[in-house]
Amino acid sequence: MRKILLIVVVFGLVSCQQKKLDRMQAMQDSIVQAAIEKDSAILDFVSVMTEIQENLDSIKQVEEIVRLETSSGQEMKKSQRDQIVSDIRTIQELLQKNKELVVKLQKQLSSSGSKVAELQRAVLVLNRQVEQKDAEIATLNAELQKLQIDISGLNTRLESMASESLRKDEVIQQNVRTIEEQTVAMNLGYYAFGTVNELFDNGVIDKEGGFLGIGRTLVMRKDFNQEYFTMVDIRELTSLDLHVKKAQLVTSHPEGSYHFEGEKPVESLVIDNPQEFWKSSKYLIIAVTN
Missing domain, CATH: 1.20.58 (Methane Monooxygenase Hydroxylase; Chain G, domain 1)
Incomplete structure (x- = not known):
């Protein structure tokens, strides 16, 4: 009987202890x-x-x-x-x-x-x-x-x-154009040549002075005919072909600035110094004899 009671008590203690362990495990x-x-x-x-x-x-x-x-x-x-x-x-x-x-x-x-x-x-x-x-x-x-x-x-x-x-x-371009135009204008020259009668009849020259038609001097007309002249760039005109018996300048140009090439016939007018040649006048008139 004691043994049975001891077993029951031990079992109860073990069961109670197990519950505590379970609760502790759950908390953990x-x-x-x-x-x-x-x-x-x-x-x-x-x-x-x-x-x-x-x-x-x-x-x-x-x-x-x-x-x-x-x-x-x-x-x-x-x-x-x-x-x-x-x-x-x-x-x-x-x-x-x-x-x-x-x-x-x-x-x-x-x-x-x-x-x-x-x-x-x-x-x-x-x-x-x-x-x-x-x-x-x-x-x-x-x-x-x-x-x-x-x-x-x-x-x-x-x-x-x-x-x-x-x-x-x-403005600069306009000035350049103006300068170019002025440069071109400054270097424009005009020439005309022909017999005395041709030049006179075309309103290019006049005859002045002399007596009874003798000793008259050929001069450029004041109201000359511009259309009879040929326009050139004086920087580029170095000579002018003539192929005539005689030739003389009507307009005034410094000696030494030009010469005629050839005699009877005169082959051409050669401009040796363009700057000097055109200094007095930008017009060149040559009276020739064919």
Whole structure:
């Protein structure tokens, strides 16, 4: 009987002890699960914070590129300005993404059963960094707007300068044309030759002086017939073919500046010094005898 009672007591103690062990195991499992969940939350927090930090690093890199491009002091091409606008848009997108991630972190911390002070401080730091970057982006945008205004003003000035340069170029071209025309006019000469009767009948010469038709001098008429003359460039006229028995100049030209080639017949008039020859008159009249 005692043995049976002892067995019952021992069995009861073992059963009670087993229940305690089961409850302890359940508590341990719960603690482990809570720890796992906490670790998972922490890992999630760390992952989000890492992404935020990576975005901040990317923003900093793009900011440096924009500052270098805008501080070069040189006129930017349209492609460069478009790239700056694209870079700033990238910064704004990363900044907006960071804001959303910070909000997500704050919600996760609020809903988390356990308060992790270190994580909360980290979120506050990240939030301040995001706000700081937001202010920097606003400054960059303002600088870009000013840059665009400056470029617009520069383009206006360049257009004005181009217009002024074009106007001056037109004036210069006009002056060049005027000089060329004046040069051509200065170097225009006119010649006519023929027998005395031909020159007289065509209104080129007159006869002056003498007595009873004897000893008269041939002179160029004051109201001479311009159409009878041939126009030439005196810089290019070096000789004039005649092929006549005799030839004499009616107009006045310095001796030594010309000579006749050949005698009976006179083959040509040779101009030895054009500058001297045409100094007295730009008209040359030669009376010939055939």
